[in-house]
Amino acid sequence: MDVSPALLSDDGVFAAIAETEAAARALHLRRLRLLAEVLRRGLDTDTHRRLVRADAREVKRWTAQATLFLPSTSPTGQPLPPLHPVTGVVLEELSDGHLTQLARAISLRLPDGSEEIPVEAARSVEPKAVRQLADRIRDRAEQDRVDEVDEPAADPGDTLHLRDLPDGRLEFFGELSAETGARFTALLEPLPTPHPDGPRDAARRRGEAFADLIPLASRSGDLPSEAGERPHISVTLDYRALRRGVGHAVLDSDRHLSAAQARRIACDAKILPVVLGGDSEVLDPGRAKRTVSTAQRRALHARDRGCAFPGCHRPPQWCDAHHIQHRADGGTTDLSNLVLLCRTHHSLVHHTHRQVTMTGGTPTFIPPRHVDPAQRPRQNLLHRPPPLAA
Structure with a gap:
């Protein structure tokens, strides 16, 4: 029975x-x-x-x-x-x-x-x-x-194939040798850990981890230069599109980005204003100015100690310097207007217009009502926990 x-x-x-x-x-x-x-x-x-x-x-x-x-x-x-x-x-x-x-x-x-x-x-x-x-x-x-055989002949080496996709996306595939693969895996493994606002499936997390490696590599002092400059991205967009965050921007490769994506890049970039004539003729190239100086970035690392978004564990070297009030909207490049954000939360703040303020010199986030109806201010306590009561 x-x-x-x-x-x-x-x-x-x-x-x-x-x-x-x-x-x-x-x-x-x-x-x-x-x-x-x-x-x-x-x-x-x-x-x-x-x-x-x-x-x-x-x-x-x-x-x-x-x-x-x-x-x-x-x-x-x-x-x-x-x-x-x-x-x-x-x-x-x-x-x-x-x-x-x-x-x-x-x-x-x-x-x-x-x-x-x-x-x-x-x-x-x-x-x-x-x-x-x-x-x-x-x-x-x-x-x-x-x-048992000659190792250089047996190892197929490293290969990488690239293909442009619509909307500025890039498809890539290839094969890494055992040595390169081991090094790449060692770099990637510490990064794709789940967090509340990130993707849950492993492939998306590995993709985010790979994307996090790129800005870190770009800040390396060992990268070769081209025409006297370190590797860089050139983005061209209309100033009104930068202000509104609506429209598109153009890369040197003729691929397109949305104006919102260009605003995120402009948070922590070297800006070169160019005055164009009626037929897009360059009339007056301005002087390049990096929005966040090396000294300011060091100060941000010391103050925020990583991504300032509540609950995020990302260390400072994986973060961008975000303008609380965007430069295109009149925001200044001062520490009181800057906050470290990892790539995921940088995109989230831009996309959702999440309100960020400074409270006692510490970045504070106001959650939307669907997250907290009372909208109680939140800070990231992982990098700087509150002092224990006596």
Whole structure:
């Protein structure tokens, strides 16, 4: 009789879970044996798929498991052992997920004698760990092969392909050597940590982390110069578009940015005013002026100690200097009008027009009503916690 889980003891709940999982493994093994018989008899596989109500990808995965791990029959009717008997011996202990990863491990063509390692692991760990173990065995084998040949010839090197997309976006893909990949991963790993206002999926977080690396690299004193200047971005836009934040700006590569994006760049940039004639003829190039000096940035680092947005842990080297009142709106480049913001919160403040003030020399943020109906002022206490009460 099926007893309601609410009536079971704690040990009974765990016992029921173990029993259910054992039944699920047995059911999957019977599924594989029936599928193997369908294939042996040459029956209609579409009828089988409709009966089990599975998509083609699932049936393909089960077919691979049945072919690799179940005994078969020769054309003359003689019984044949499984192609991979090591896994076949423990089939009753393994789930669909484990068998899927073991079939994948076989497709990786692991070195002879190594099949037992992931099979033994599958008896005690989750499928994801089996996949990671198989990848490590493959990577070790590939590295051993590289060591046996001339390393420069075996290493394909670093490649990067770029393609312009609409709206000024850039698509890139490529391949990094083992050495470069290790260094890149070491730089990236500390950055893509979830935070309340950021993306939750790993790919978006890694993208944000990669974007954070770029301004940090641009501030490096070791970068080469071009025409006497360090690497820079030239953005051209109409002054009225800069004031309103509506319209578009043009990069030297003829790609476009929105005026709002240009306003964010202008927060912490070197501004070169240019007077244009009626036919866009340059009449008077002005003198370049960096909005935030090196001394001011040092002072901001000492004061804010990182992104000033409440709850953000980003250190100062990953932040931009944001004008509380934008320069295009008459704001001055003084410490009382500047605040350090990471890229994510810099975009958020510009996009939502989040109100920022200075309270006792500390940046203070006024949340919108949908976040806090009382709109109580907030400060970032992670970088500078309040003093303990005596």
